[in-house]
Amino acid sequence: MLEMMNAQNGDDAPLVKDSTEATFMQDVVEASKEVPVIVDFWAPWCGPCKTLGPALEQAVEAAGGKVRMVKINIDENQQIAAQLRVQSIPTVYAFVDGQPIDGFQGAVPPSEIAAFVDRVSKEGGDGGLADAIAAAEEMLEAGEAADAAQTFAAIIEADTTLAAAYAGLARAQLALEDIDQAEAVLNGVPAEVSNAPELEAVHAQIELAKQAADAGPVAELRAAVEADADDHQARFDLAVALNAAEDTQGAVDELLELFRRDREWNDGAAKAQLLTIFEALQPQDPVALNGRRKLGSMILV
Numbered sequence: 110m111l112e113m114m115n116a117q118n119g120d121d122a123p124l125v126k127d128s129t130e131a132t133f134m135q136d137v138v139e140a141s142k143e144v145p146v147i148v149d150f151w152a153p154w155c156g157p158c159k160t161l162g163p164a165l166e167q168a169v170e171a172a173g174g175k176v177r178m179v180k181i182n183i184d185e186n187q188q189i190a191a192q193l194r195v196q197s198i199p200t201v202y203a204f205v206d207g208q209p210i211d212g213f214q215g216a217v218p219p220s221e222i223a224a225f226v227d228r229v230s231k232e233g234g235d236g237g238l239a240d241a242i243a244a245a246e247e248m249l250e251a252g253e254a255a256d257a258a259q260t261f262a263a264i265i266e267a268d269t270t271l272a273a274a275y276a277g278l279a280r281a282q283l284a285l286e287d288i289d290q291a292e293a294v295l296n297g298v299p300a301e302v303s304n305a306p307e308l309e310a311v312h313a314q315i316e317l318a319k320q321a322a323d324a325g326p327v328a329e330l331r332a333a334v335e336a337d338a339d340d341h342q343a344r345f346d347l348a349v350a351l352n353a354a355e356d357t358q359g360a361v362d363e364l365l366e367l368f369r370r371d372r373e374w375n376d377g378a379a380k381a382q383l384l385t386i387f388e389a390l391q392p393q394d395p396v397a398l399n400g401r402r403k404l405g406s407m408i409l410v
Contacts, residue, residue, distance in 0.1 A: 125166050125178040130189045136179050141204035145176045145232045150193075150200040152184050157216035158199045164219055165201065168226040175230035176203075191401060192392040194306055202306065203229040205239050210273045213304045224301060228270050238264055242273050249277065254284035272298070272305030279311045288318050313388035321353030334363075341367055341374045345382070352386060361386060361400045368407060380404070 128136040128148075137146050149165055151158035162180065169178040183190040183198060193202065193209070202212040203225075211229060213221075232239060245260035261278035264271060275298045282291035292315060298308060327350045333343035344367045352360035361383065368379040383404055390397040 123177075124169055124174065125180070128179045128181055130186045133181075133186075133189050137204050138207045140177060140179075141208075142206055144174075145229045146204045147176060147178045147226065147229060148202045148204065149178060149180045150183050150190055150195045150198050150202075151180060152182060152198055154184075155198050161199045161201075161216050161222070164222050165226070168219075168223050171223075172226055172230045176226060191398070194310070194388060194392050200306065201225075203232070205229075205232045206243070208239075208243070208273075209307065210239065210242070210271065211302065212272070212306045213302075214306065215304065221301060238268055238271065238274075242271070242277065245274075245277055245281075249281055249284060252284075254281045257281045258285065269299055270302055272302040272308055275302070276305070276307040276311050279308075280314065283311075283314060283318055288315060288322070291315055291318075310388055310390075313385045316385055317352060317389055320349050324350040324353035327351060327354055339370065341371060345375070345378060348382065357386065357390070357396050361396060365400070365403055365407070368404065372407075 126136065137148055140146050147165065147169060149158075149162055151162055166178060169176055181189065183195060193200075197214055199216065200212065200214045202209045204210070210232060211225070213225065217225075241260060241264050245257045245264065248254075248257035248260060258278055258281035261274050261281060264274040265278065268274070275294055279291040279294040282288075282294060291311070295308060295311060295315070302308075325346055327347065330343055330347035330350055333340055334347055337343070344363055348360040348363040348367070351357075351363065364379045364383045364386075367374065368383070372380065383400060387397045387401055
């Protein structure tokens with residue numbers, strides 16, 4: 110582990126450190142309010158992690174205290190990994206002001222690692238773009254999708270490498286019921302940030318929005334399932350309709366039941382649909398957390 114001190118901030122915090130679920134809030138969320146924090150999710154058995162980790166540490170060291178790095182062993186910290194949708198490793202997130210703002214999955218060349226660290230290090234003094242993203246998110250949450258879309262678009266004009274801004278703009282377009290435009294936003298994401306985890310969530314949301322456009326009547330589909338509990342297509346369609354009606358829990362329950370009855374039906378469609386729903390939800394959403402746990406238990410049976 111690197112033991113260099115953060116000279117820029119004049120404190121004794123190491124540039125690179127290991128962390129756990131118990132100290133994640135302090136090491137990442139709170140620390141990122143002072144200086145950007147890069148989080149490396151890894152495991153001892155992961156071959157690419159053994160290459161990426163040291164390269165990332167070297168780039169962080171070279172940044173001279175403008176950014177810190179925290180390493181999370183997913184074998185020992187499975188809950189925080191699940192909450193942040195870490196489905197494969199290595200996965201890297203960058204936190205600023207307590208929020209993930211960028212990231213990537215898989216091994217990448219040293220040049221991309223250096224560019225990523227350089228990009229993140231500038232977030233500590235980004236001319237207010239992090240605050241602008243937070244303001245746009247508040248607009249979107251308040252139902253002001255058009256204003257949020259304009260703000261996210263302006264942020265992208267100022268910095269074309271902010272994955273969080275592209276994700277926000279795409280979600281704003283979905284809120285405006287413009288699926289085509291949401292897809293166009295994602296298609297315009299630069300290659301260097303196209304694998305950011307927050308963009309994966311938007312891809313899932315777009316897929317669910319497309320399904321919602323073709324969803325059947327909930328009452329009719331529920332009646333079909335009640336008439337024949339082994340009508341798997343009707344149960345799957347009912348789950349799609351429930352999710353379209355914003356009854357996410359009901360959709361997850363039906364898909365879990367379908368998985369229990371026949372996990373291989375339609376090439377594992379129930380599991381695939383569950384994972385799409387989980388990906389579209391916030392990492393800490395109880396529906397996603399409980400659903401993942403139940404699915405995992407059923408898989409092990």
